[in-house]
Amino acid sequence: MGARFHIFKEALRTGVVTKKYPFEPVKVPEGFRGKPSIDVEKCIGCEACVNVCPPNALSAEVDLNKSVKRIILFLGKCIFCGRCQDVCPTEAIKLTREFELSTLTTNDLYQVVELKMAECEICGKPYATIRQILFMAKNVPKDQRPLLLLCSECRSKVSAKYISYARW
């Protein structure tokens, strides 16, 4: 009898603890890993996040006819780990504090960012987004910057010719 009485007393002492959600909002702590969101002004389309995402919720596709690259974020597969936020060079993708993400179709769980690509001066193939070239240009020495306007195959051919010419 003693044990039962103590449990009852404890239950009365605890009282009512129910949160009033959904009639009142609930606060989440700082550093909460909620929905990832791409800032469309800062994204340069470098695909660093695509490489590192464990469930491949972030994917990239290139449309060769229109010369655009699309970065596609599918919240359905996202595991909210935050690795994309760790590796983004421009801090474009960040994890917000939203957790109310339910939808009635999976179509609504997508965020697509479409960026224009530059075409190679020699072969005409789209190879990188314009924003990415502008971002990388300041880290390249001035005399090698024109090489950024070529796709990787043409670039290696031109550099090879240049080096073999210099040796000769």
Added chain:
Amino acid sequence: MHTSTTKILDLLSKYGKIEKVHENTYFVEVSADKVREISEILHWKLGGRFSVTVGSDERPINGYFRVYHVFLMDEQKLSIIVHVKINPAIPKLPSITPIIPGANWHEREVHDFFGIVFEDHPNLERLILPYDWPEKVYPLRKDVSIRELRNKLLKEENEGVEKREAEEKYVVPIGPYHPALHEPEYFELYVEGEKIVDAKYRGFHVHRGIEKVAEERLTINQIPFIAERICGICGYTHNVAYCQAVENAAGIDVPLRAKYIRSILLEIERVHSHLLWFGVLFHFLGFDTGFMMTWLIREKIMDLAEVLTGNRKNYGLNLIGGVRRDINFEKIEFSLKTLDYVETKARRILDKMLKLKEVISRTKNIGLLYRNEAKKLSVVGPVARASGIDTDVRKYHPYAAYSEVEFKVPVYDEGDVYSRALVRYDEIFESINMLRQLLKNIPKGNIMADEIKISEYKKGLGLTEAPRGENAHLVITGRDNKIYRWKPRAPSYNNIPSTLVMLKGENLADAPAIIASIDPCFSCTDHLVIVDIKGNIKRRIRLKELARRRHC
């Protein structure tokens, strides 16, 4: 009977070449005819215990299959891995199950995935793969890829669904999934009246193919995230075990502050898991007040985890070489306040609940597992500690920051459901004590190692103590930032066969509590099939209904 390390290594060197892989871990290559002899010596004569068997397809590296048997020597704080190379043309090996019954499932799994035949095994049937899996298709061999398997199986899938439904004799439930095993538990109990005379286990209905995904698609730093999702209750221990295995294999030095942060989260997970278990046990005894009140205390721990890591579960805090998030002064204050609350509440509530007459009468002397049976089956964790075996990886093979804290390991001798409850009750308060020491003494420093270089084909073993027992992960690193072979072994793999021993001779109404006492994850929706031998009737019943029977 304490044999020193040098004597053990001398003895082993007579069987084959010894390779020291990292601190306290030795690999010994033996020939196939000596495997049984050396297993008997290590498990029965020198005081060690068998832990896990791992198979590996090393034909691209050196042209052989290989089987690793892992033995842990608690007194000498050593891990000894005995490995044998197998000719791929005639893949067979003498089985060690006749000597160590606990190796039964491990060898069947290697047979399922690689096609290696273990001679003299008592029942070398399918264990993990479903009964209609095509013959001679071994998923973990290196010459078959996920895409080929998917095309082959899913084509048959669409045509074969009806065929499978017609052939099944029992309606197999989807029930609970053992978090550590990722399969549901499905027990067949043969009864005479109300007494259980025999029990069979059919499981592994949920096999997600984690090892193949980790080998083919994921990089070294992405695997911690899939390791965490092996189990939703003790996932962080798998995360840490994998990271430790790779760090041991590559010789990476993790800074001390990162080790402290990992230990803090490991202990937080232990407290939450034991409180969850008490709730499930009380629910099975029909005591729903106990269920609600223990889960009420547990919510505060989940909130604490959310503040420290950003999510209530699946902490995602580890990378190879350290942790991703730091802990500051306010977080430490908040943690200490939460721990004070949890400790006072748990002492008041759980203490009284374990003294209730009804709880004691339904758990004392029920589900007995004697010490020699426990040793034969190589059980781990609280199940072993409640049967008198003193084993705890945190004390005997210290990892992370456990060598810097003081704690006791609770051991009881009776081997019934009540002792397992007492072991977990004591562990909650030991964990809170450890957490206070860790939070107050955390040193300054970096949280990520400076030098991280991982070379190819290096082997490593990672051990952690999950709330259910010990985890053992074996890793062989590969090239191009990938892993060559990863085998995660969760504790319930060793513990579930012991339920078949515990259930014999007990009343039917005690079955839910006995199955829950080894802590197989979430048995609230467990399904049982009861076969009445005398009346020849088969009935399907839910564990929840069975629990209600005696109480109302």
Added chain:
Amino acid sequence: MSIKLFMKSLWIFHLNSGSCNACDIEVLNVLTPYHDVERLGIKLVASPRHADAIVFTGPITREALPKAVRAFTAVPEPKAVVAIGSCACGGGIWYDSYAIIGGIEAFYKILREKYKVKIPPTVYVPGCPPKPEAIIYGIAVLRGILRQKQRRTYFTEEEVPELTKDLIINIEKYMESKS
């Protein structure tokens, strides 16, 4: 939509088709004192025949497929489906394993083609695992009490500079003129 027939209460049947249990425990957490969803009329039932909605957690594995189909067809009309967690919404981190069919969408494809079954109203609750509050929000969206906040967004880049040799050699000047 027939879902509006559920005026006050919604009885749910929980079906675990291969999950790691994190989502299942969050579903049970919704019944514990802090969130107490029974005050909103939601109850867990033991048999699919008693249920109004079926809650899926976990990726649908090859072994669990016939049972999932049987449980799904056993729930009487009108019914609803709640897909909880990243595994159910899209296959999660296991999406391409040999033992997994996929998320709910792949399951619906098999149901439509093979069994010719009508697809019921479905709500997707992303998260790994989703918070109990997120699950309550999901069920409120399903019943039409709250409107969904998350919508598909598509951004197309409008103005781009002309990429010439001159521009790229003097990139610093261009950056200054932009800001």
